[in-house]
Amino acid sequence: MKKKSIVLLLVFTLLLSMLAGCSTTEEPVTPEEPVVEEPVTGGKPTSPTGQLTIGNTTELSGDWVPYWQNNAADYDIYNFITALSTVDITFGGEYVVNDAAVEKYETTLNEDGSKTYTWTIKDGLVYDDGTPITAKDYVASVLLWSSSVVGEMGASNDYGYYLKGWKDYSSGATKEFAGVNLIDDKTFSVTIAAENIPYFFELTLASIAPTKLSFWTDETVEVKDDGNGAYLSENFTKENFEERINLARREVPRPSTGPYVLKSYDEAAKTAVLEVNPNFPGDYTGQKPLIQTVIYKKVNQETAFDELSTGSVDLISGTVGGDEINAGLDLVEKGGFSYTAYPRSGYGKIMFQCDHGPTQFVEVRQAIAHLLDRNDFAKAFTGGFGSVVNGPYGESMWFYQETKAELNQKLNQYPYSLEAAKELLDQAGFNLDANGNPYESGIRYKRMDDGTLMPLILEWASTEQNAVSDLLVIKLQENPDLAAAGIKINQTVMTFTELLNYLYRDATQGAKYGVPTFHMFNLATNYNPVYDLSTTYTTDPDMFAQGYNTNFILDEELDRLAKEMVKVDPEDRETFKQKFVEFTVRWNYLLPDLPLYSNIYHDFYNDKLKDYEINSLIEISKAILYSYVTE
Amino acid sequence: MLKYVGKRIMYMILVFLIMSVVLFFLYNLIPGDPARAELEPLRNKLTAEEYQYRYEQARQRLGLDDPLPVRYAKWMSGVLRGDFGMSSVYKLPVNQVIINPMKVTVFINIFSIIITLAITIPLGIFTAVKKNSVFDKSVQVLTIVGYSIPVFIIALLFIYLFAVRLGWFPVSGLNTPNFSGTPWEEFKDMMYHLALPLGVLVVGSLGGLTRYVRAAMIDALSMDYIRTARAKGLKERVVIFSHAWRNALLPVITLIISWLMSVFAGSLVVERMFNLKGMGDFYISALTNQDYNVALAIQLFYIILALLGNLLSDLSYGIVDPRVRVNK
Numbered sequence: 038m039k040k041k042s043i044v045l046l047l048v049f050t051l052l053l054s055m056l057a058g059c060s061t062t063e064e065p066v067t068p069e070e071p072v073v074e075e076p077v078t079g080g081k082p083t084s085p086t087g088q089l090t091i092g093n094t095t096e097l098s099g100d101w102v103p104y105w106q107n108n109a110a111d112y113d114i115y116n117f118i119t120a121l122s123t124v125d126i127t128f129g130g131e132y133v134v135n136d137a138a139v140e141k142y143e144t145t146l147n148e149d150g151s152k153t154y155t156w157t158i159k160d161g162l163v164y165d166d167g168t169p170i171t172a173k174d175y176v177a178s179v180l181l182w183s184s185s186v187v188g189e190m191g192a193s194n195d196y197g198y199y200l201k202g203w204k205d206y207s208s209g210a211t212k213e214f215a216g217v218n219l220i221d222d223k224t225f226s227v228t229i230a231a232e233n234i235p236y237f238f239e240l241t242l243a244s245i246a247p248t249k250l251s252f253w254t255d256e257t258v259e260v261k262d263d264g265n266g267a268y269l270s271e272n273f274t275k276e277n278f279e280e281r282i283n284l285a286r287r288e289v290p291r292p293s294t295g296p297y298v299l300k301s302y303d304e305a306a307k308t309a310v311l312e313v314n315p316n317f318p319g320d321y322t323g324q325k326p327l328i329q330t331v332i333y334k335k336v337n338q339e340t341a342f343d344e345l346s347t348g349s350v351d352l353i354s355g356t357v358g359g360d361e362i363n364a365g366l367d368l369v370e371k372g373g374f375s376y377t378a379y380p381r382s383g384y385g386k387i388m389f390q391c392d393h394g395p396t397q398f399v400e401v402r403q404a405i406a407h408l409l410d411r412n413d414f415a416k417a418f419t420g421g422f423g424s425v426v427n428g429p430y431g432e433s434m435w436f437y438q439e440t441k442a443e444l445n446q447k448l449n450q451y452p453y454s455l456e457a458a459k460e461l462l463d464q465a466g467f468n469l470d471a472n473g474n475p476y477e478s479g480i481r482y483k484r485m486d487d488g489t490l491m492p493l494i495l496e497w498a499s500t501e502q503n504a505v506s507d508l509l510v511i512k513l514q515e516n517p518d519l520a521a522a523g524i525k526i527n528q529t530v531m532t533f534t535e536l537l538n539y540l541y542r543d544a545t546q547g548a549k550y551g552v553p554t555f556h557m558f559n560l561a562t563n564y565n566p567v568y569d570l571s572t573t574y575t576t577d578p579d580m581f582a583q584g585y586n587t588n589f590i591l592d593e594e595l596d597r598l599a600k601e602m603v604k605v606d607p608e609d610r611e612t613f614k615q616k617f618v619e620f621t622v623r624w625n626y627l628l629p630d631l632p633l634y635s636n637i638y639h640d641f642y643n644d645k646l647k648d649y650e651i652n653s654l655i656e657i658s659k660a661i662l663y664s665y666v667t668e
Numbered sequence: 669m670l671k672y673v674g675k676r677i678m679y680m681i682l683v684f685l686i687m688s689v690v691l692f693f694l695y696n697l698i699p700g701d702p703a704r705a706e707l708e709p710l711r712n713k714l715t716a717e718e719y720q721y722r723y724e725q726a727r728q729r730l731g732l733d734d735p736l737p738v739r740y741a742k743w744m745s746g747v748l749r750g751d752f753g754m755s756s757v758y759k760l761p762v763n764q765v766i767i768n769p770m771k772v773t774v775f776i777n778i779f780s781i782i783i784t785l786a787i788t789i790p791l792g793i794f795t796a797v798k799k800n801s802v803f804d805k806s807v808q809v810l811t812i813v814g815y816s817i818p819v820f821i822i823a824l825l826f827i828y829l830f831a832v833r834l835g836w837f838p839v840s841g842l843n844t845p846n847f848s849g850t851p852w853e854e855f856k857d858m859m860y861h862l863a864l865p866l867g868v869l870v871v872g873s874l875g876g877l878t879r880y881v882r883a884a885m886i887d888a889l890s891m892d893y894i895r896t897a898r899a900k901g902l903k904e905r906v907v908i909f910s911h912a913w914r915n916a917l918l919p920v921i922t923l924i925i926s927w928l929m930s931v932f933a934g935s936l937v938v939e940r941m942f943n944l945k946g947m948g949d950f951y952i953s954a955l956t957n958q959d960y961n962v963a964l965a966i967q968l969f970y971i972i973l974a975l976l977g978n979l980l981s982d983l984s985y986g987i988v989d990p991r992v993r994v995n996k
Binding site: 088090096098099100105106107188189191193195198204208283287300301303304305306307308310330332334335336337339340343344346347349532534535537538541543545546547550577579580582583584585 | 698699700701704706709710711713714715716717718719720721725726729757758759760768769771772824827828831832835838839840841842843845846940941943945953958
């Protein structure tokens, strides 16, 4: 009897699985499929309708605020549910006052050099649940996310970093945040610290979005202002609210000010479902969402296009690999699918450290540039879906676009040339052989001031399982012309963490890391619309020692130009562009990095998605806001 | 018996402690600075002074300034209280972030193991009984093919055939996003999504286990007591199941128990291919993201499972074969 029961149980389990698997030949019903308010037959709807599933290869972590982590997928969700900031961004990556949230604003230049933005918000702003949004909610953002309470919990409490009094407030030295004032229910002000003025992207420093404080704490915590700056009531302590804040980070549903509300999150499937926020007043142009439901789903790189072709997802964003793009283009060719291509705002690069060994000489860096056919490299690595840049910019940046003609004239393209490389190396003094005789063949040497001979051997640190490194071995390290020029490159493969130790020369991780060892690293860099490289090439000794300037390039002019570029009045676009050109020309001459390739991103989607436009300067939430679907 | 179990448990505790020391020190030998990684996004924003202040704060908060033995002592005292520390990726307690992947893995493995055992044991017995028949030879060929093909190839084949070409099943995932229905409908939806990964897991395991059961049964069937049983005129069913299978179970039981313990272990390849957030995927993600508290907790858990599995295997020998029972 017992045996029969076991056999029956096994057979039942087997059948159950097969039945559940095989009998569902039709798509599972989704009872909560949004009700189509009006039939859409290909035209643009006037109210939200339909559903869009976005496939992304980055996994959601479920922490919906960007203060404890910087996961790109979580940040996408954050942007879907967070808006009504005082400042918005255009499709071109420029910052503008958000007319949907701001009724009026005024700026005052104070005697101490600081600048105050006084914002008056519009009437009728509400959260998705109908709770009114007042000036207190805006002030709460700065106070909460700059507070020492969240700082001690491991959050980056830098929300009001550029505002007056941040340092004292964020460290808990003062109760009040001197640079933030609550004026009345509709009005508040923020004061940008004098040292940050002028700043070309100044508007971003005064950009504040509302936060529902009661969600993060409880009804007892209040925003107050006695005239010395706004502050949170004294019961806001780590002891009282650490547990609540940690819970709130992941809570769903949660208050939304953005075009969508986070309806559900499936931790096991890593899938988030967003429904339209009926109370969203629109972005700075008044644009409201036209897609009722957005689903954000994790996909694998290997099967992403199978998901697209079978309808499991409707959109795959940011495809970069040549094989993947070709798979997507095959789908487009078959019909029923489209794509949008746009340049990356950044590039893959060889990064030189410029204070030791042969790469301390600009001619050596330039010679390397001449010995690598970068067009060929970019084509091989990106499968033909990439380009080469000659400076620290992305091709989609408005200031690059507006100065492109001038830059093309002024920037050295470093075309492939063995002769040019040899000439540069001779100029740099690498014109001797190992015995100190005039160079004829083998590795070049240079006689240093102390009489020793420096060999032209470059130590290269690269990470394991890195396709760029593999291609660099073929195109550069094993290039016969490199040896013909008298250069030798030694590659050392290591983990990314170890590479960072060498990059930052972090002696705290081991004495060997503190010693300058590697001359070049292959890495990548991306730029955001706030193009600020003022600390990247710093010559300040303290910052230099702490690894801010990972190129270790001590060039006063480059440092000055990087700082001057952003120390420009926000209205003065022409000066900014002029400084950008000057900086880029200097950079192009010094070559602290050698850009290798800049990808052309491809977003593939099925034909039900319409009006989808995106570039690398805006978030996907913005692109979806202007799109719609036809069923 | 109790004395034997007690001794084994003491031995397990000792092995666990030794392994915990080895693993903790190994993980801490890996180059890396969690405090620096935490501050990396802020590096270009903060001034040198602010960066240094925050860096020191972070090191203190993460307990990185203590000597290694002190850190081990703190960590182990936490472990003994059920506190495995914080996940550096999720910024949550480890035992909180581990629950969901564990649920997914256990759910998948229960079905996978049941189906696999339901197929392989009868198949292994049948092929042993019908040794050298056409059926047996066909199964031998198929199992050797199934045994030889890597799981990721089987997964890709299944996805291409059943999801892309035939459209019977979804390519990946655990359920239909935004699906809502009765618990039975939700269960059916989940099984619909799990049909392909379960199929891959079962096919991937069929070859090895079927051949193992077959070999054990062939050995058992060749014994003298089987001939005696047949000579006594017992029915063939009784000979096979009561005499041969009971004796063949001894070597198979070790395998089955390790399988049952593996209900908590995720299959990295299948989970990655089908986007199932189980323990395999979770563990590899923890390693690649240098979330060492999570990786350590998972490894310790598997060590405990392995030790328990060994104990259960040994005890189960006694249940199956009275000759090896420990009576003292």
